[in-house]
Amino acid sequence: xxxxxxxxxxxxxxxxxxxxxxxxxxxxxxxxxxxxxxxxxxxxxxxxxxxxxxxxxxxxxxxxxxxxxxx
Numbered sequence: 001x002x003x004x005x006x007x008x009x010x011x012x013x014x015x016x017x018x019x020x021x022x023x024x025x026x027x028x029x030x031x032x033x034x035x036x037x038x039x040x041x042x043x044x045x046x047x048x049x050x051x052x053x054x055x056x057x058x059x060x061x062x063x064x065x066x067x068x069x070x071x
Contacts, residue, residue: 032038041047
């Protein structure tokens with residue numbers, strides 16, 4: 001009986017620590033994103049702004065490789 005009480009307490013402790021970590025992580029992330037300093041850093045340095053990835057077709061890649069190979 002003591003075996004299950006011990007492991008139950010350990011599992012409860014681990015779950016509590018993970019839950020606390022998630023709560024603090026989300027709270028800090030939201031606070032930084034909404035703060036004046038966070039907005040300033042985003043606009044000045046472009047941090048957090050996702051750049052568009054250019055779409056290149058297989059034909060364009062083949063043409064480019066043929067050009068490089070034929071040099």
